[in-house]
Amino acid sequence: MSKKLVIDPVTRIEGHGKVTIHLDDDNQVVDAKLHVVEFRGFEKFIQGHPYWEAPMLLQRICGICFVSHHLCGAKALDDIVGVGYSTGTPMLPTPEKMRRLGHYGQQLQSHVTAYFYLIVPEMLFGMDAAPEQRNVLGLVEADPALVKRVVALRKWGQEVIKSVLGKRMHGISSIPGGVNQNLSIEARDRLLNGDEGLISIDDVIEFAQDGLNLFYDFHEKNREQVDTFADVPALNMCLVGEDDNVDYYHGKMRIVDKNKEIVAELDYHDYLEHFSEATEEWSYMKFPFLKALGREAGSVRVGPLARVNVTKSYSDSTPLAKAALERFHDYTKGKANDMTLHTNWARAIEILHSAEQIKVLLNDPELQKEQLVLTYDQSMWTGEGVGVVEAPRGTLLHHYRANEEGNITFANLVVATTQNNTVMNRSVRSVAEDYIGGNAEITEGMMNAIEVSIRAYDPCLSCATHAAGQMPLVVSVLDSKGKLVNEFIR
Numbered sequence: 001m002s003k004k005l006v007i008d009p010v011t012r013i014e015g016h017g018k019v020t021i022h023l024d025d026d027n028q029v030v031d032a033k034l035h036v037v038e039f040r041g042f043e044k045f046i047q048g049h050p051y052w053e054a055p056m057l058l059q060r061i062c063g064i065c066f067v068s069h070h071l072c073g074a075k076a077l078d079d080i081v082g083v084g085y086s087t088g089t090p091m092l093p094t095p096e097k098m099r100r101l102g103h104y105g106q107q108l109q110s111h112v113t114a115y116f117y118l119i120v121p122e123m124l125f126g127m128d129a130a131p132e133q134r135n136v137l138g139l140v141e142a143d144p145a146l147v148k149r150v151v152a153l154r155k156w157g158q159e160v161i162k163s164v165l166g167k168r169m170h171g172i173s174s175i176p177g178g179v180n181q182n183l184s185i186e187a188r189d190r191l192l193n194g195d196e197g198l199i200s201i202d203d204v205i206e207f208a209q210d211g212l213n214l215f216y217d218f219h220e221k222n223r224e225q226v227d228t229f230a231d232v233p234a235l236n237m238c239l240v241g242e243d244d245n246v247d248y249y250h251g252k253m254r255i256v257d258k259n260k261e262i263v264a265e266l267d268y269h270d271y272l273e274h275f276s277e278a279t280e281e282w283s284y285m286k287f288p289f290l291k292a293l294g295r296e297a298g299s300v301r302v303g304p305l306a307r308v309n310v311t312k313s314y315s316d317s318t319p320l321a322k323a324a325l326e327r328f329h330d331y332t333k334g335k336a337n338d339m340t341l342h343t344n345w346a347r348a349i350e351i352l353h354s355a356e357q358i359k360v361l362l363n364d365p366e367l368q369k370e371q372l373v374l375t376y377d378q379s380m381w382t383g384e385g386v387g388v389v390e391a392p393r394g395t396l397l398h399h400y401r402a403n404e405e406g407n408i409t410f411a412n413l414v415v416a417t418t419q420n421n422t423v424m425n426r427s428v429r430s431v432a433e434d435y436i437g438g439n440a441e442i443t444e445g446m447m448n449a450i451e452v453s454i455r456a457y458d459p460c461l462s463c464a465t466h467a468a469g470q471m472p473l474v475v476s477v478l479d480s481k482g483k484l485v486n487e488f489i490r
Contacts, residue, residue, distance in 0.1 A: 003027070007450055017459070019450055027439060032432040034425050034454060036285035043411040045389050051080055051402040052176060058398065058413070059170055062460055064113065066170055067106035067161060068391035071099055071249070072398040074174030075387030079269075080402055081176045084387075085250065086269050094369045095178035100249050101361045102164035102173060107248065108204075108354040109157025110392040111304075111347050114458040115211060116150040119344050122452055123218040128445035132371065149207045153351075154201045156191070159198060159357060160220025161185040167239060176342045178373035181450040182327065185368065190360050201359045205320065208352040212324060215348045229434075230340035230427040230453045234301035235263060235290070236309040237419070239390050246311040248390040255290065255300060264290055268388040271397060271414070287421050288414060298420035303393025304346035314353060317360050321353035324409050340427050343456045391416050393458055417459040427453040 005021040024032040042061055046054060055073030059066040078084030078091070085091075091295070122132035124142060132138070140147045158168040162184060165171025173179050194200035199207075219226050237255045241247030255264040266274050277286040278295050290298030300306070308329075314322040328349060331337070337346075361367065387398045394416030401410040428450060435449040436442070 003477050005436070007447060010329055014116045017454075018024075019428055019454075021428075021436060021450070022208065023436070027437065029429070029433045029437040032450075033282060033427070034421075034428050036283045036421075042412060044412045047408050049408050051077060051400065051406050054398075054400055054408060054411070055174055056170075056172060058411075059415075063169060064110050065391045065393065065396075065460060067165065068389050068396050069104050069398070070174060071103055071391050072387040072391075072396050074099070074176075075250075075389070075399045076400045077174075077176045077387075078122050079387070080151035080382055081175045081472075082382055083374040084374045084385055085384065087113055087380070087382065089374065089399045092176070092178060092371050093366050093490070094182055095372050096249070097184060097364060098164055098372075099174060101183065101358065102161055103249055104354045104358045104361070105157050105160025105164065107392045108208075108351060109154050109161070109360070111351045111354070112150060112153045112157060112211075114191065114342065114392070114455075115347050115351065116146075116290060118455055118458065119347075119433075121216065122448070123214065123344075126445075127448050128443070131444065131448075134448075146210075149210065153204060153207050156199055156204050160191060163191065176325075177376055181370065182369060182372060183367040188362055188367065192359075201251040201355070201362065204355045205352065205359065208348075208355045209320065211351055212348040215345050219345070220395065224413060226341045227339055228472030229449075230430045230456075231338050232340065232423060232426040232430050233258065233338055234299055234423040234426070235293075236306035236336055237300040237302050237395055238307040238310045238386060239268070239395065240310065243315075245313060245315075246307045246390065250389075253388070254310055256336060258338070260309065260334065260336050264292070267414070268397065269386045271386065271388075271399075275414075277414075277418075283421075284356045285418055288419055289422070295422075300419055301423045302416050302419040303343065303392075304350050305340075305343040307390065308346040308349060318353055318356035321349060324349045340453055347458075365460055373470055392478060393417060393460055394419055415460065417457070420457050420459065424454060424457055424459065427456070452490060 003023040005023065018035045019032065020035065021032045022028050042058060046057055049057065055070045055077065058073050059070040061069055075084060079086045083089045114140070117136050122129070123137055125134045125138060129138075136147070144319070161171065162168045165173040173181065189200060193203050194203065235255050235257055237253060239247050239251035240254045241251040253264075253266050253268050254262060257263050262272060274290060274292070275288050276291050277288050279286055287295065287299070289295045290300070292298065310327060311325065314325055316322065328337070328345060383403070384401045386401070389396055396416055397414040399410075399412040400408055402408050423484040430447050431453040435446050439446065
């Protein structure tokens with residue numbers, strides 16, 4: 001005997017998903033699930049294509065984190081032709097730094113989009129605010145100067161991407177063994193100094209600090225809500241470099257627990273030896289976990305919150321982000337942070353960190369050098385490659401195999417949103433219990449609280465699945481006999 005609450009679709013995320021919440025006769029939460037209900041077929045329709053097409057085609061999974069897919073595929077191709085990390089061949093400095101520059105540019109513009117357009121409306125207006133207010137148009141009306149800064153930030157990030165990949169979306173730069181161009185002096189100077197239509201890198205850093213201060217102000221006024229909202233456990237995973245801190249482009253996979261003790265560390269080429277993926281009939285998205293710990297204890301969190309949990313410190317070359325990270329760590333007294341809304345704090349830190357990283361790269365003269373591609377021949381061919389990068393939403397993996405003719409025979413993608421599947425479902429359950437359980441009347445604010453818990457992860461269901469068109473939000477309440485007793489339509 002139960003009632004069922006359905007939120008379909010979840011709004012202000014990339015892609016289409018729905019939530020079902022089962023209530024008993026006392027309106028206590030019995031179960032809550034995030035369903036990903038669209039099917040992704042990219043791994044299948046890439047088969048038969050020439051291997052070198054993979055980074056071009058598979059980046060079209062998404063219009064937001066396409067650079068991550070492009071670079072992940074490029075790293076897998078490096079392996080396939082025999083000059084990748086699995087072969088022990090070091091990447092030339094200029095192409096690796098060009099790839100990193102594009103990657104930081106994408107992270108900045110993606111985080112800015114998620115933070116300001118999708119999350120800040122609740123920070124400024126509250127979860128209970130009217131739907132017509134808690135959106136970007138409401139931000140324009142309430143604080144037009146803020147929105148102008150946000151638009152300028154996104155534009156600048158897209159110009160970084162264009163300068164590296166040739167286009168603001170779905171460009172081409174990486175080729176097996178390197179890249180097809182360096183950074184021109186003109187592009188470098190425009191990004192550093194700005195012009196009539198573009199802000200300077202120093203403006204970017206200043207605006208990024210404004211975004212971080214926005215979270216500090218929000219947190220100070222709403223500390224109890226922010227700290228208790230969906231405080232759910234998970235291991236934390238990201239790539240770390242030789243300095244044992246996050247490396248967004250290359251490194252070892254490190255997984256830490258609540259005490260920041262390392263529970264696993266692996267070469268990402270060995271991912272399948274350590275991880276398995278569970279399935280459920282109610283979702284097309286899988287549930288990855290560490291085999292050694294099992295499905296529940298071995299589930300991981302990835303993305304901004306996981307990365308700042310794993311990272312001990314940033315480089316002295318990014319002093320503002322380094323200080324912000326220290327403040328973040330001090331708040332939990334050295335423990336890993338499981339507070340879902342603190343993901344937005346971590347995201348704001350990463351916006352600042354990306355801006356400072358980009359400034360360092362723009363001032364690096366190696367970006368203008370001409371050695372762009374490692375040479376290779378057929379004798380070096382391996383036919384298999386794995387690429388992993390830290391996408392804005394977390395750890396992303398591409399795994400390809402190609403035959404002797406150079407055609408792809410196998411492709412597997414494990415995207416960040418898939419890694420977060422279990423912890424997102426835990427968050428949905430936690431918020432449902434706290435905000436809906438025991439209440440006879442469903443309010444708009446209660447519905448939105450569920451969505452806020454999901455939006456904190458900035459899930460890209462377009463990467464995990466695909467949908468077209470716009471669908472309404474329908475929340476239906478049925479009694480224990482399945483009869484409709486109330487319905488909300490957005």
